[in-house]
Amino acid sequence: MKKRTLAVVASGAALALALSACGGGDSTEPSGTAAPAASASAAGATGFNAGLENVVNPSDKKGGVLKMAVTEDWDSVDPGDTYYGMSWNLLRIYARPLVTYNPAPGAKGRELVPDLAESLGVSSDGSKTWTYKLRAGLKYEDGTPITSKDVKYAVLRQLDKTTFVNGPTYFNDWLDLPKDFESVYKTPDVNTDQAIETPDDQTIVFHLNKAYAGFDNFAALPATVPIPQAKDTGIKYRDHVLASGPYKFDKVEPGKQYTLIRNDQWDPATDPIRKALPDSYEITLGVQGDDLDNRIISGDLHVDIAGSGVQPAAIATVQQDPELNARADNPISARTWYVSILNDNPPLDNIECRKAVIYGADRVGLQTAMGGPLAGDIATSLMPPGIGGWKKIETFPLGTGDEAKAKEALTACGQPNGFETTMTFRSDRPREQAVAESMQQALAKVGIKLTLKGFPTSEYFTAYAGKPAYTKANGIGLATNGWGADWNDGFGFLSQIIDSRTIREAGNYNLSVKDPAVDALVDQAFAELDTAKRDAIWGQADAKVMEGAYVLPTVYSKGLLLRGKGVTNQFITGAFDMYDYLALGVE
């Protein structure tokens, strides 16, 4: 998932491993954290990291106002036009996709459960056809019934990426769409039954252009949230999204606030997964980050929607105050921060020179630059642990930089005295700036001189680092990068960032992995229907990327999250690696 999108996943075993390591009295932790960390594993779920595996402060009490806030506004509340993890998590309070993630702590949160649909998808035709049956008695907030035709319309509608620029393009790429279909607005009369069929108001059948065994992951995308054609106003639909979930929008002021109140047409009998505890939600946008943290500490606000952790200023406060520390969780996410090593410009077109960059880098320094052990574990490859097929790849050492090996590689590359190149980073992200500075310091020791160039996040991929014409003309050799999984498998994480055939004129996230061997493995993974074998292939592809020295992974991301005061049912869902927003209630 691009940019700050935070939807993520990781497999149970690896997560549990990371957690036990965390609770096991790490000697670098301040003394205040040791006791609560230990008690987290005990039955009474309180203390540091209690929310990772337990429901903290469980309750069924209804009522109250849940106050949420975020430092900015996200892309859109329109389910067909959003690509932020926080938004995918939150929108489920007012919208219901066919399938969604089980509201449960930890690894259980990654399980898919039927939402609008009665059951998970039924496949036929070798995983090329997928059928879902809607539950009976579903209604929108205005009392009209929800039909499978609305789901079909919603999926087709968001294929129009000129109108709805945000959001993934999986349905565009995988549905068996007729050639003459452009969009629901431009070609409304084209028969699209070869892609999606609705034999009756309860049934919907998806036809894919190639087999995919994990289609339920697609069905869990917000794109399957029903939208009746009569109510669709295109890009303006975001001003009044028709609720299918337990809450409906009361006030919509983009950039300022949203308030949601109970949707009396929602029938709990049709919805086994939502508790719908609070009477209303107050969502404030554009709150300054430090202010937001302080208000959550004091209890004035309940939830930071972004779910990416507290600001640097609050990290020390939370670390040093035992009471606050007991309210904190430090989940690992399916997100990797890395540095792309671009192989277009010499001498980095030579693999040995790329290896020299990786050998020369101070991996511990890079971890510190990203925010230290609380912000992430040192990464060995692109794919984060917890995604099926992950293996610890020991192609390169993880220490503070190996000058001898770097020099050796430089000699092998024919540049024994080093070389000069340029590194780009996102200037509005202090951590990426620190990464760039750390690289400059470490590589200077082996004779590689870096010039640093910062660009704003909003144009980073469209006009600079993600635009091959620019990087070639300006001799860009290194670029900070980061990627989070759209869902929990190699496809959901790797396909967009290692397949060289996805590289376009601009707006690329894959900046450097251009290897026919990797592409072949991607094709192999797409074609493999057996999950275990498929995972193994993604693992091989991950290893292949490291062999080619196309990327320098920095950290597998972690965030320091703070549980709100007086909030019930708080836990970290493995689906998004932030608090699950479906279950929350107010004391």
Next chain:
Amino acid sequence: MTAPLDVSGEETKATPEAVLSGVGGPKAIQGRSLGQIAWMRLKKDKVALTGAGVVIFLVLVAIFAPLIVSWFGHPPNEFHQEMIDTMTMRPKGGSGISGDFLFGVEPQNGRDLFSRVVYGARISLLIAFFATLISVLIGTVMGVVAGYFGGWVDTIISRLMDIFLAFPILVFALALVGVLGQFETQLGVKGDSLRILLLIFVIGFFNWGYIARIIRGQTLSLREREFVDAARSLGARGPYILFREILPNLIAPILIYATLLVPANVLFEAALSFLGVGIQPPTATWGAMLSAATKYYTVPHFMIFPGMAIFITVLAFNLFGDGLRDALDPKSSR
């Protein structure tokens, strides 16, 4: 022709009075130029002299930054992450201030704050001085031309001044630095030198309005004075009168406003760096350090040292500038 500075004023009268009263040695009889008088006034102004002293000190610090840092600090961009507590990202022991790190270290990277503040002086002063020079050059030329020639020339230049004065400089500078920064190959310079040149240009080019307006006013009144009339009646022409008769009389206001513009430019550069369009990291500037410090507001020393550096520089220049004005132009009221 004698320069008007020497023929007009009290000092010509002073000589016969001194002779008549018969006091003082040969020194008392000597004529004193306006410059000398101003210097005497300035010497008595302790506050202004302190300001001047601090300014000289800052300039020396900027010039000898590498030397100072090699004695008392570490290279400004060198990481000292061993000084950082990686769990909190704070310097170990709160600030890391010690004999080794005089101002402590910055959070996260552990770079030596003392070295960065010292090196920051280079950027700040360099940009502020040269930007001031550009403003003063453009402002003086525009002001003198407008004031002396009058008529439609004055109208055009005055409107131009109004436009520049009404310009949202900060917003425009933000855009301009961003846009021009991309034309490295076309401009033939890159990296820090490009950024420094850009900042000098942007800050200098958009600040000439004030000084031009003042110079224009002064020129307007000067050109009607008797000595200009006299020169004109003797056949002197435009350029001669401009450069030999009027400009020497403008030295005082130019000096004063230049001195007062420098601190404004220091602040402007800091603001641009604070907003992230200034010099690129890792090069240290005071504004960028302040900007980084806001994210660690619980680590006060990170903000205090660059903040104090800006404060002291601006205060010193302002005190000196005020003193200079009092000395050169005692009739002006504050």
